[in-house]
Amino acid sequence: xxxxTVNNEEVHIKEAQASTIENLISQSLRIGVGISxxxxxxxxxxxxFTGQTGYAGPFFPVKMGEILKGxxxxxxxxxxxxxxxxxxxxxxxxxxxxxxxxxxxxxxxYVIINLLVLLMLAVGFLAGKAG
Amino acid sequence: xxxxxxxxxxxxxSILAGIFGALLGLGGGIIIIPFLxxxxxxxxxxAIGASIVSIIATSSGAAAAFVRDRLTNIRIGMxxxxxxxxxxxxxxxxxxxxxxxxxxxxxxxxxxYSALAMFQRRNIELPEGVVAHPLAQKLKLEGSYYDQVxxxxxxxxTTGIYPSFSIMYVAGVISGLLGIGSxxxxxxxxxxxxxxxxxxxxxxxxxxxxxxAATSAGIYFARGDINPSIAAPVALGVxxxxxxxxxxxxxxxxxxxxxxxxxVLLYIxxxxxxxxxxx
Numbered sequence: 001x002x003x004x005t006v007n008n009e010e011v012h013i014k015e016a017q018a019s020t021i022e023n024l025i026s027q028s029l030r031i032g033v034g035i036s037x038x039x040x041x042x043x044x045x046x047x048x049f050t051g052q053t054g055y056a057g058p059f060f061p062v063k064m065g066e067i068l069k070g071x072x073x074x075x076x077x078x079x080x081x082x083x084x085x086x087x088x089x090x091x092x093x094x095x096x097x098x099x100x101x102x103x104x105x106x107x108x109x110y111v112i113i114n115l116l117v118l119l120m121l122a123v124g125f126l127a128g129k130a131g
Numbered sequence: 132x133x134x135x136x137x138x139x140x141x142x143x144x145s146i147l148a149g150i151f152g153a154l155l156g157l158g159g160g161i162i163i164i165p166f167l168x169x170x171x172x173x174x175x176x177x178a179i180g181a182s183i184v185s186i187i188a189t190s191s192g193a194a195a196a197f198v199r200d201r202l203t204n205i206r207i208g209m210x211x212x213x214x215x216x217x218x219x220x221x222x223x224x225x226x227x228x229x230x231x232x233x234x235x236x237x238x239x240x241x242x243x244y245s246a247l248a249m250f251q252r253r254n255i256e257l258p259e260g261v262v263a264h265p266l267a268q269k270l271k272l273e274g275s276y277y278d279q280v281x282x283x284x285x286x287x288x289t290t291g292i293y294p295s296f297s298i299m300y301v302a303g304v305i306s307g308l309l310g311i312g313s314x315x316x317x318x319x320x321x322x323x324x325x326x327x328x329x330x331x332x333x334x335x336x337x338x339x340x341x342x343x344a345a346t347s348a349g350i351y352f353a354r355g356d357i358n359p360s361i362a363a364p365v366a367l368g369v370x371x372x373x374x375x376x377x378x379x380x381x382x383x384x385x386x387x388x389x390x391x392x393x394x395v396l397l398y399i400x401x402x403x404x405x406x407x408x409x410x
Contacts, residue, residue: 022198025205029195033188037370044363048135053360062355080359084184087366088348090191091341098209109270113209117342120216124223124346 021101028097032090036083043079053077092121133360137171141364144170148185149372153193154380155392156336157314158186158344159369161399173361180356181365183348186314188366190341192373193334200381201276202334204327207289210270211299212339215313218303219346231308235407238305238316242400245319249393256281256386258326263288276331279381287331291324298324306343314340315399318392329385333392 047053053060054075061067061078067085070078095118102110144166145159152159160182167178197203267273267289275286298320306313314336321332351357380388 022201022205026195026199029191029198033191033195033370037367040363040366043359044138044367047360047363048138060355060359062353077359080363084357084359084362084366085352087184087187087191088345088352091187091345094191094194095212095342098205110206110209113213117209117212117216120213120220121342121346124216124220125349 021105024101025094025098028094029090032086032093036086036090039083039086040080041083043076043081043083046074046079047076050076092118095121133173138360138364140171141167141361142368145185145365145368146372146375149189149192149369149374150376150379151372152185152189152314152369153337153373153376154333154383154388155314155395156318156333156340157189157395158182158340159189159372160185161395163365163369167361176356177358177361180351180358181361183344183351184357184362184366185369186344187341187348188369189373189376190337190339190344192370193377194338194341196374196377197334197337197380201274202330202381203338204272204274204331204335205338206270207272207274207321207325207327208335208338210272211296211317212342214296214299215303215306215317215339215343216346218300218305219307219313219343220303221300222304222307223347225304225308229308232407232410234305234308235403239400239404239407242315242319242396242403245323246393246396246400248323249319249389249396253389253393254386255389256384257285257328258287261288261290261326264290264292266292274331276328278328278330280384285328287328289325289327291326295320295324303343307347313343315396319396322389329388329392330380330383333388334380 054070054073054077055061061070061081067078067081071082095114098114099111099118102108102114145163148159148162148166151157151162163182163185164175164178167173167181168175194203198205263273273286273288275284277283278285298316302313302316302320305316317336317339318332321327321335322329325332327335
């Protein structure tokens with residue numbers, strides 16, 4: 001009976017730990033999705049209600065400097081673009097958050113696995129810029 | 132800029148794409164691209180850009196719920212992600228060196244074969260007699276989730292790690308090279324080789340596709356393929372749809388999801404074959 005109780009306790013502790021990892025990763029996604037959805041929705045509402053894109057003709061900004069300048073002026077396309085960039089960065093943010101979460105749990109195998117993925121993502125982004 | 136009516140149509144279509152994407156572990160590109168080009172007559176370039184946004188929105192929107200509910204096996208997802216990102220990089224690198232037509236034909240045949248194999252297993256609710264791979268224990272890839280339909284906790288383990296790791300690499304190469312089909316290969320590998328419950332396969336694929344798409348999203352954005360007036364309603368619609376889909380998945384049987392998945396698998400395999408033959 002005593003052994004059984006100890007085993008049960010171990011199982012509970014393990015489940016509690018697992019739940020922290022999963023809950024934190026779930027939260028990192030929720031934060032990214034929440035913020036980007038809010039920004040996109042504001043930009044989209046501005047676009048629909050003002051009927052203006054903030055730019056001439058079919059043009060839309062793709063360079064960071066231009067987008068940030070447009071954001072300060074609350075140009076609808078620029079606001080949407082900021083939201084889209086935040087959405088694109090959400091999976092990257094999730095991988096980075098996983099590195100931290102597994103580090104805290106001292107699960108170093110998964111720290112290395114997530115670091116490897118992060119490294120390859122960085123290579124992809126840099127290669128994209130160079131190409 | 133596109134009209135308000137068109138924007139609202141895109142929003143509605145994207146909700147549908149988000150529901151299916153979340154259920155099946157796919158990005159929703161198979162719905163978004165034909166919807167934007169064939170039904171609304173928009174430029175294919177912007178449709179592909181929007182589908183990248185759709186993949187990330189489906190993945191991030193549904194994964195938050197799936198991870199919390201333990202339907203996603205995060206360790207399997209993270210482990211296999213090494214193979215998919217390495218594959219995506221390879222795909223982007225070799226894209227000029229290889230004949231895409233031959234690849235389309237090969238992958239069409241692979242998907243056709245797996246559709247056949249999946250058809251034979253269409254009524255299987257939960258995998259049985261799976262012998263755990265030694266690596267599965269070392270990497271803590273076993274898992275469990277509470278199945279609302281069966282009303283019980285389902286414990287599962289995994290096998291076939293090497294073949295599925297290889298298919299994940301190929302899935303990454305394809306998405307880097309052709310920009311499509313990364314989700315379908317992921318689900319297929321996890322269902323057929325790792326022998327995971329179908330819901331775990333689609334939820335784990337869902338968890339992974341966002342990262343695969345993010346690898347190339349920067350390139351599409353810088354190239355000006357992501358048009359804000361199209362991508363905004365797509366992102367918002369898909370996020371709503373993915374949230375609905377994540378609520379629906381837990382209420383469906385594993386066998387039902389496999390039956391929805393089968394025709395999609397067959398359709399994509401035929402589409403790839405036609406692209407390969409026509410060139």
